[in-house]
Amino acid sequence: MTNNGTPQDAADIVAAEWQSILAYDEDLIDPVVPRTAYANPRLRGLFPMVSHGTLYLSRCTRFPWTDDIGTMRKLVVGGYRVRRESDKTVLGETETVQEAIDLIAANLPEGCGPAIDGTADDL
Template identity: 35%
Template sequence: MPEAPDIETAWRQLLEGTPGTRQGDPLVVEAAYAQSRLRDLFPFPTHGTLHFLRAAPPLWPESDRDRLPFIVCGGPPYKIYTPGYGDLLGEAATPDEAAELLVAHLPDAVGADADE
């Protein structure tokens, strides 16, 4: 399945449920989109999770700079992990709380509105 060519297109396809594209949990996607810092990242749903990338794929070779926390969908609870399921950062009862928790664990320089 082809990836969206840019961040804006990826979000549009996710929010609209465009056939033939990656889809994620609609409630988690909407909650993530409501966060301005996450809107500046490429949403990447895969295997029941919603990951965020700094740019549209391909990202190979991946660097540690590109590794960001992600949300495990299918909750509640919704779980937020560091890359590679390294550490559980927390659990949330709602998609909105999950998106807020993820934003709280982003590196300071991530997202155009990072100073909010």
């Protein structure tokens, strides 16, 4: 809800969460990860979350969130592994953050658009 009691639309909720995450300290997430994801227009419309240094994206703004969008984890040997949580599919391994973000965007679920204000059950 906004201060005047009217509901925010999904785009406002998503934009506010992105601004929060983009301001996070390095100890929460490598800043290049959310910046690179935010630069992608399709990913920018999704609801972002951070846990244990990993950026998660959801097609909805409320719990339970979707888990069908790839996430990336830094590999000890360098590079990143991109994996979709919903079915545990490894989408690939990349050398750079940009390549990992591009791989996530290329593997968005069919019909994936901006996040809705609701839960995964509302999709």
